[in-house]
Amino acid sequence: MARVKRGRAEGSRDEIPFLSGSPVQGAHFGDRDEQTKLLVSRMTSGRNVLVISPRRFGKTSLLLTAAARARRTKGARVGMANLFYCTDRREVAEEVTRAVLNGALGWGGATIGRLRELVRALPGITPRVEAGGVSYSLAVSSPGHSFLEEIRRPIELLRDSAESAHPVCLVLDEFQQIAEMEGLAGVFKGICDDIPEVSLVFSGSHRHLMAVLFEGAGAALKNVAEPLGLDVIPEPEMTAFLRSRFEACGKQLTSGAASLIYELMGGIPHFVQLLAGATFDVVEAVADEATVREALVVVLSRQRALLAQGYEDMSPTQRKVVRALAGVPDSEIQGVDFGRRAGLAASSIQAAVKGRRGLEEREVVAFQRGQWRLADPLFERFLLYGLGLDLGESLNPADIR
Ligand SMILES: Nc1ncnc2c1ncn2[C@@H]1O[C@H](COP(=O)(O)OP(=O)(O)O)[C@@H](O)[C@H]1O
Numbered sequence: 001m002a003r004v005k006r007g008r009a010e011g012s013r014d015e016i017p018f019l020s021g022s023p024v025q026g027a028h029f030g031d032r033d034e035q036t037k038l039l040v041s042r043m044t045s046g047r048n049v050l051v052i053s054p055r056r057f058g059k060t061s062l063l064l065t066a067a068a069r070a071r072r073t074k075g076a077r078v079g080m081a082n083l084f085y086c087t088d089r090r091e092v093a094e095e096v097t098r099a100v101l102n103g104a105l106g107w108g109g110a111t112i113g114r115l116r117e118l119v120r121a122l123p124g125i126t127p128r129v130e131a132g133g134v135s136y137s138l139a140v141s142s143p144g145h146s147f148l149e150e151i152r153r154p155i156e157l158l159r160d161s162a163e164s165a166h167p168v169c170l171v172l173d174e175f176q177q178i179a180e181m182e183g184l185a186g187v188f189k190g191i192c193d194d195i196p197e198v199s200l201v202f203s204g205s206h207r208h209l210m211a212v213l214f215e216g217a218g219a220a221l222k223n224v225a226e227p228l229g230l231d232v233i234p235e236p237e238m239t240a241f242l243r244s245r246f247e248a249c250g251k252q253l254t255s256g257a258a259s260l261i262y263e264l265m266g267g268i269p270h271f272v273q274l275l276a277g278a279t280f281d282v283v284e285a286v287a288d289e290a291t292v293r294e295a296l297v298v299v300l301s302r303q304r305a306l307l308a309q310g311y312e313d314m315s316p317t318q319r320k321v322v323r324a325l326a327g328v329p330d331s332e333i334q335g336v337d338f339g340r341r342a343g344l345a346a347s348s349i350q351a352a353v354k355g356r357r358g359l360e361e362r363e364v365v366a367f368q369r370g371q372w373r374l375a376d377p378l379f380e381r382f383l384l385y386g387l388g389l390d391l392g393e394s395l396n397p398a399d400i401r
């Protein structure tokens with residue numbers, strides 16, 4: 001992290017003040033201490049946890065931070081599977097295998113002989129050594145193969161490696177991906193019941209998909225895991241984090257400016273870091289509220305094509321709904337007031353929001369903290385001030401409220 005770039009302000013001690021876009025750890029990870037502690041304690045005591053939040057609230061960052069701490073302080077063997085790219089049960093089995101062998105059992109520090117020994121316990125698995133490490137592929141069996149055993153076996157192997165000085169844990173990030181894979185929820189329910197020694201941490205976004213798996217009558221994974229809600233980081237902690245990052249990198253952020261960043265980005269960690277980073281870049285020494293507005297114009301201008309694309313991909317009714325919601329969250333979007341504001345009948349709003357591939361399912365709008373709101377604060381600012389940017393108009397920072 002200590003790369004040096006020319007032309008930085010005097011006194012800059014640390015190169016990159018803010019990171020957004022990929023999971024963060026270490027100095028880039030702000031206050032989540034309570035949740036980290038709770039996760040570490042569950043990961044190291046065979047208990048299952050369920051982490052749900054919208055995208056970009058910091059789930060993966062929290063999981064990585066807790067896993068690292070559990071390894072360091074409790075000798076835990078923690079595997080991290082990311083199911084995001086998995087499209088079928090075979091790929092889930094391959095990813096779980098990779099997480100257990102590379103991550104939890106850390107064969108990387110051992111010999112090829114040890115890897116062979118581990119792989120022998122997993123029939124059908126072929127390791128492939130690549131530049132980035134080892135990946136695993138499964139030989140195909142019959143087309144109707146369930147892959148149930150292939151998902152279970154590496155987790156049993158993990159259980160067998162448990163010792164009192166080495167608790168074992170498997171994190172399943174982006175778990176909502178399995179909602180549409182037939183039979184998989186039942187497979188994981190069986191694993192929870194039969195392999196209690198392994199702490200399973202389920203993590204996912206897309207509330208409605210996670211609800212299908214974990215909540216309500218008929219949910220296969222009902223009551224298997226303790227829910228750990230992940231909200232935005234509260235304003236006092238997040239603004240303190242921003243200001244200390246500015247300082248660590250040789251500049252300053254006024255407290256009014258820090259609050260404005262937080263407010264404009266709805267407190268969502270990813271967007272807060274994005275705007276904070278842009279603010280850091282446009283200022284020489286001390287960033288105030290005017291700097292933040294300038295930085296927001298830079299970000300909106302830079303992302304206008306993408307933001308406009310998101311708008312273009314909506315039906316005319318959906319566009320009316322998002323425009324009416326921008327800047328004005330509403331507790332009752334099917335009520336008369338909102339209908340009047342959007343110029344739409346309640347039934348059209350219902351279809352635009354709740355229908356298949358509707359705004360809720362696509363996580364464009366979400367019901368959070370008692371109100372319907374736009375999930376992406378940058379898109380919201382684009383709707384409020386930036387639509388003209390894509391037509392070549394300019395936006396005056398002073399117009400941003
Ligand atoms: N604890 C944190 N402190 C500060 N910023 C964070 C924190 N957690 C996440 N972020 C910001 O949010 C972005 C998305 O985090 P990530 O962990 O990938 O979220 P998720 O997995 O929920 O989509 C990160 O790139 C970072 O900018």
Ligand SMILES: [Mg+2]
Binds near residue numbers: 059060061173
């Ligand atoms: Mg993530």
